[in-house]
Amino acid sequence: MPKRPDMNDLRIGVVGLGYVGLPLALAYDSVTQVIGFDVDTSRVAALEEGRDPSGDVEPARLAGANIQFTSNASDLASCNIFIITVPTPIDASKRPDLSALESASRTVGAQMSAGTVVIYESTVYPGTTEDFCVPVLEAASGLTLGKEFSVGYSPERVSPGKGAKSMEDIVKITSGSSPETAAFVDALYKRIMRADTHPAPSIRVAEAAKAVENIQRDVNIALINELALLFKELGMDTHEVLAAAGSKWNFHPYTPGLVGGHCIGVDPYYMTHKAQSIGMHLEIVSAARRINDRMATYVADDVVKMMLRRGHAVAGAKVLVAGYTFKENCTDIRNTKAADLVNALKSYSCDVTIYDPLADLEEVQAAYGHTTSQTLPTGPYKAIVLAVSHDEITNRNAAAWRNLLTPDGLIYDVKAMLPAAESDARI
Numbered sequence: 452m453p454k455r456p457d458m459n460d461l462r463i464g465v466v467g468l469g470y471v472g473l474p475l476a477l478a479y480d481s482v483t484q485v486i487g488f489d490v491d492t493s494r495v496a497a498l499e500e501g502r503d504p505s506g507d508v509e510p511a512r513l514a515g516a517n518i519q520f521t522s523n524a525s526d527l528a529s530c531n532i533f534i535i536t537v538p539t540p541i542d543a544s545k546r547p548d549l550s551a552l553e554s555a556s557r558t559v560g561a562q563m564s565a566g567t568v569v570i571y572e573s574t575v576y577p578g579t580t581e582d583f584c585v586p587v588l589e590a591a592s593g594l595t596l597g598k599e600f601s602v603g604y605s606p607e608r609v610s611p612g613k614g615a616k617s618m619e620d621i622v623k624i625t626s627g628s629s630p631e632t633a634a635f636v637d638a639l640y641k642r643i644m645r646a647d648t649h650p651a652p653s654i655r656v657a658e659a660a661k662a663v664e665n666i667q668r669d670v671n672i673a674l675i676n677e678l679a680l681l682f683k684e685l686g687m688d689t690h691e692v693l694a695a696a697g698s699k700w701n702f703h704p705y706t707p708g709l710v711g712g713h714c715i716g717v718d719p720y721y722m723t724h725k726a727q728s729i730g731m732h733l734e735i736v737s738a739a740r741r742i743n744d745r746m747a748t749y750v751a752d753d754v755v756k757m758m759l760r761r762g763h764a765v766a767g768a769k770v771l772v773a774g775y776t777f778k779e780n781c782t783d784i785r786n787t788k789a790a791d792l793v794n795a796l797k798s799y800s801c802d803v804t805i806y807d808p809l810a811d812l813e814e815v816q817a818a819y820g821h822t823t824s825q826t827l828p829t830g831p832y833k834a835i836v837l838a839v840s841h842d843e844i845t846n847r848n849a850a851a852w853r854n855l856l857t858p859d860g861l862i863y864d865v866k867a868m869l870p871a872a873e874s875d876a877r878i
Contacts, residue, residue: 454566455635456531464530466555471607472536474618478643480517492522527562539573541720556584560591570603576725577655580604603627603636604654606661611781619645626657665718671705673739679707679878690867707878709788710743712777716786747788751795754863766800771832774839775807782809789838790819808843830855840866849873
């Protein structure tokens with residue numbers, strides 16, 4: 452049985468300094484010095500300058516951080532605890548992309564020594580940590596799980612964006628490769644948590660729990676999205692229906708919209724992949740994904756139909772898409788369905804302008820090939836699609852938006868930011 456680190460001699464390396472890793476590193480810097488590692492040298496340089504590229508962490512907090520930021524893997528050699536927080540996206544075929552996880556595991560394996568505990572926070576399908584990551588660690592380190600090192604899994608529950616709960620205030624699921632490791636991992640997280648921890652009986656249970664959290668939301672939103680399409684065909688306002696249904700105490704409040712991001716729009720594919728690997732097909736989960744994935748195209752089609760009914764020439768029509776990130780009041784553009792909306796409008800030869808006060812222009816261009824503006828363009832437009840409810844967008848009233856339209860232009864309010872009577876359509 453491997454010896455685990457002394458709680459009075461913690462040397463923590465956080466691998467991956469994005470939305471999950473940076474807050475985690477900052478939480479642990481009050482316990483011990485932390486080494487924060489990321490392969491993105493520009494991100495590391497910004498953090499060294501006291502600037503968080505995502506905009507979530509104030510410069511004053513970074514200035515006082517007890518963290519060594521680095522892109523040099525050899526700087527991790529002194530660590531006896533590694534926490535891996537790298538992205539786990541899907542590829543173009545919507546299959547799990549574990550390349551970053553594999554690379555991070557190889558990097559950690561090359562630097563770890565006997566007694567090390569490696570904890571994963573990246574969202575995965577059940578079995579990934581033990582069946583995929585551990586062999587990479589063993590091959591890179593020459594060490595054996597259960598004899599010379601231990602692993603744990605504690606899924607991230609970060610919700611990026613202004614006003615979201617901090618990591619320390621969200622119950623933390625913990626688990627380990629042995630009962631002793633599980634207790635150690637739980638105690639380690641208790642050092643930084645204000646909320647409680649929830650020790651899971653196995654790593655696989657902890658892995659599945661994280662995926663299920665987001666699958667449940669995906670399925671419920673898909674249900675509302677499908678009903679919204681029905682109500683629209685029936686000439687009814689979905690939000691009025693939901694308000695009436697919500698008058699019962701046990702009604703679950705979900706609203707229609709675009710479902711993207713690195714969690715809800717991705718995690719279901721990890722679970723369906725695992726199911727397919729053992730010959731199962733998850734029908735409800737797969738159907739929910741199909742429904743939510745097509746919503747951006749539905750909105751674009753609906754906008755074009757409305758323009759045609761008003762006698763507009765669609766080809767060359769100027770359309771403003773307001774909001775581009777995957778959710779309100781955050782800078783994250785990963786798997787944003789606004790990109791699909793823009794592409795669908797462009798497929799009709801619309802002249803699309805994109806406004807988002809928070810999205811990084813260079814990141815959008817690199818990821819999607821779209822040009823965005825953080826300053827609201829003046830128009831005039833044949834249509835404005837209010838796609839993401841950033842404060843800067845919701846704080847503008849209908850009159851302010853109509854000032855950007857041609858006299859016969861229309862407002863399509865995806866997120867129901869305006870009163871129903873003040874927009875021309877919404878989902």
